[in-house]
Amino acid sequence: MIFVDDKYLGNYTFIDLFAGLGGFRLALESLGAHCVYSNEWDKDAQSVYAANFGETPADDITKVDEKTIPDHDILCAGFPCQAFSISGKQRGFNDSRGTLFFDVARIVKEKMPKVVFMENVKNFATHDQGRTLAVVRSTMEELGYVFNSAVLNATDFGVPQKRERIYMVCFRKDLNVGYFQFPRRFKLTKHVEDFLLDDENLVKDLYVDRKDTYYNNTVDNKTSNTSIRLGIVNKGGQGERIYSTKGIAITFSAYGGGVFAKTGGYLVHGRPRRLHPRECARLMGYPDTYKMSPNRNQAYKQFGNSVVVDVLQYIAIEFSKSLLHIEEDFLMSIDTRMGTYSYASSPSGRPVTPLSPSITGLSAAFSGL
Numbered sequence: 054m055i056f057v058d059d060k061y062l063g064n065y066t067f068i069d070l071f072a073g074l075g076g077f078r079l080a081l082e083s084l085g086a087h088c089v090y091s092n093e094w095d096k097d098a099q100s101v102y103a104a105n106f107g108e109t110p111a112d113d114i115t116k117v118d119e120k121t122i123p124d125h126d127i128l129c130a131g132f133p134c135q136a137f138s139i140s141g142k143q144r145g146f147n148d149s150r151g152t153l154f155f156d157v158a159r160i161v162k163e164k165m166p167k168v169v170f171m172e173n174v175k176n177f178a179t180h181d182q183g184r185t186l187a188v189v190r191s192t193m194e195e196l197g198y199v200f201n202s203a204v205l206n207a208t209d210f211g212v213p214q215k216r217e218r219i220y221m222v223c224f225r226k227d228l229n230v231g232y233f234q235f236p237r238r239f240k241l242t243k244h245v246e247d248f249l250l251d252d253e254n255l256v257k258d259l260y261v262d263r264k265d266t267y268y269n270n271t272v273d274n275k276t277s278n279t280s281i282r283l284g285i286v287n288k289g290g291q292g293e294r295i296y297s298t299k300g301i302a303i304t305f306s307a308y309g310g311g312v313f314a315k316t317g318g319y320l321v322h323g324r325p326r327r328l329h330p331r332e333c334a335r336l337m338g339y340p341d342t343y344k345m346s347p348n349r350n351q352a353y354k355q356f357g358n359s360v361v362v363d364v365l366q367y368i369a370i371e372f373s374k375s376l377l378h379i380e381e382d383f384l385m386s387i388d389t390r391m392g393t394y395s396y397a398s399s400p401s402g403r404p405v406t407p408l409s410p411s412i413t414g415l416s417a418a419f420s421g422l
Contacts, residue, residue: 054362055340060085061373064198066165067127068092070157072110074355075102077129077170080365084373087318089123089153100211104344119163124393125291128164130157131172133358158192161215169193169223172360175204177219201233205368206363208278209238213245213301214336215280216361222372233375236367245319246298248335261286261312265309266325272319273297283320286312294318295325295395302328302336307357315353330356336418338362 063085069078072093082088093099093110103109111117132153161169171189178186186202193200200223207216225232250256268284281297292311294316296303303317312318316328328336330352332347338361346352 054079054083054340055366055395057366058372061370061377062086062127065126065376066123067111067129067166068122068125068160070114070128070130071132071153072102073131074339074343074359075100075106076337076339076360076362077131077172077365078106079343079362080369081127081129081235083297084369086127089125091414092117097248097346097348098355100291100349101246101346101355102345112322117156118382119160120211122160122164124164125166127155127168127170128161128166129170132157154189154192158196161193161196163199164173165197165230167225167376168368169221170365170372171221171223172365173221175217175219178202186219193221193223197226199226199230202237203235205235205364207364208301210236210242210323210359210361210364211239211241211243212336212338212363213241213243213248214361215301215304217304218364218417220364220368222368224375228376230375230378232378233372236364238373241301243279244276244299245296245302245336248332249298249321250329250331255331256321256326256329259329260324261318261326262324263287263312271297273299275299276302276416284325285418286318286325292317295320305333305337305353315357333357338364338366 061084062081065086066089067081067086069075069088071090071093072078073095077092078088078091083267088106089104090112091102091108091110092111093102099109099112129213157169157171176419180186188198192200200221202219202221204217204219207214220235222233222235224233242412263286266284266286269282271283273281273283277297277300279300280303281300282294283297284295286293286295290311291309292314294303294313298319298321306315309315313327316333318325318327331341331350333353333356334345335341337356337359339356346355
């Protein structure tokens with residue numbers, strides 16, 4: 054998780070659907086946004102969410118009346134990937150019925166937030182021969198939004214875990230957002246070894262010493278921005294591979310077996326072991342202050358299902374630039390006789406009017422649009 058000095062979304066509210074551990078919430082709150090509603094059906098995830106944010110998310114989104122959800126500026130959702138039933142060539146709102154995305158769509162239709170911010174697995178882009186993404190796109194366009202999507206890898210945003218996900222950012226058309234781009238990639242400078250726990254007492258039971266461990270004689274003395282396989286246990290199937298901590302982590306999984314299940318194995322101090330849930334949390338962008346599930350298996354599952362907070366932060370910074378540019382244009386259109394204008398830098402480098410007492414009300418009015 055990165056530290057954000059300027060709270061670019063300080064006047065914005067959001068809701069957290071399919072909230073999981075609250076990765077979206079951590080990201081948007083780091084930019085100053087305020088959460089007004091959360092929803093998560095999994096009881097174990099609800100407990101962890103409550104321990105960290107002081108509120109228990111509402112249950113079963115399919116039974117929630119969209120009219121009862123508070124008004125908000127940004128809707129966040131990491132909904133499950135499901136096939137849609139395509140009726141003819143419509144591929145719109147009606148085709149999403151029977152899926153959990155429909156619950157996102159009906160809330161969007163009722164509340165019309167400024168931004169809809171969604172995440173899903175990489176394969177969502179090609180799922181059902183591309184029809185799944187086509188339904189989401191056409192539904193959002195039918196509801197009055199401009200749809201943007203991109204597949205991004207966490208390794209390109211400072212987190213050494215291969216975790217490719219599709220991210221979708223939709224702006225309400227009447228806002229006339231003229232420009233938006235997903236964040237630019239940058240070179241990775243940290244690796245798994247930089248995220249390990251120092252206290253061996255916490256990980257001593259995670260080491261695996263087996264006679265059927267085989268190494269491939271790879272020299273392990275250089276860092277790499279890819280995974281470095283050093284060996285295997287047993288036949289080297291899923292959860293039986295050993296990697297270097299000088300490379301990146303493999304994709305964490307909520308399910309799957311093997312002696313190194315859900316995290317993969319890593320050679321630490323000359324012995325292979327699984328990662329600790331806290332190390333998984335770090336490699337998902339969660340701060341050490343985050344309270345994890347006391348059940349280790351649940352913690353592995355929850356982080357395997359979660360979002361990478363850093364990536365969400367970088368995307369949110371980018372769409373905040375677009376929103377600030379709109380607000381800047383709105384404020385600058387007001388007669389200067391209403392206040393004295395002095396300029397500061399927006400996150401895009403453009404001048405933006407600070408919210409002085411004379412125009413704070415106008416900014417508040419804008420956030421209510």
